Amino acid sequence: MVWRVDRLGRSLIDVLNTVTLLRESGIGIRSIQDGIDPATTSGRLMLNMLATLAEYERELITERVNAGxxxxxxxGTQFGRPRVxxxxxxxxxxxxxxxxAKGRTATDAARLVGWSRATFYRHNATAQSQDS
Structure with missing residues (x-):
């Protein structure tokens, strides 16, 4: 049982491969919301159509997000963490x-300024490479 056909995969090929693999293993599939039974000819037709529409919908969403x-x-919107x-x-x-220099560990010393040990090492390496 699946809620909707598009939950079986991200693309038409994924959905069809999943359905084929399950059917070959003797597992029946039913879509609750769509009412599709891929064991029948009309069910397979509906499965293909709905999977194609689901893939189209996902591609539209991706296009809209990228356009946004x-x-x-x-x-002028800046993405990511602000520069320091x-x-x-x-x-x-x-x-x-x-x-x-006063004997603190790298972790303890980095915490004094709100950094992790890795952040300290990264900034330290960058500063040393700029000095060279």
Whole structure:
């Protein structure tokens, strides 16, 4: 039992492959919402049509999302995490390195400025590569 045919896969090929695999294994399929029984000829026809429509609907959604993202970028919307000023990073790095020089572990020193150990190592490596 499935709620709707489009729950069986992301594309027409996925749905048909899943239905074929299950039928070959002797497993019957019923769609609750669509009322489709792929064991019958008309059921297979309906399955193909609904799976095709479901794939079309997913592609439309993807196109709309991508168009929305493009429109947002065109209007100046910034995506992702905001950039941190290099001066702020340098200041925090100095605090962490000072704490490390006084014997603190990398994890403890990084927590002083709200960083993880990995963030400290990443910023430290970037700063050292810029100095070289």
């Amino acid at each position: 993202i493009a429109a947002a970028k065109a209007s 000023e290099p001066a702020v990073i340098a200041e925090k790095l100095a605090i962490v390195n000072d704490a490390r």
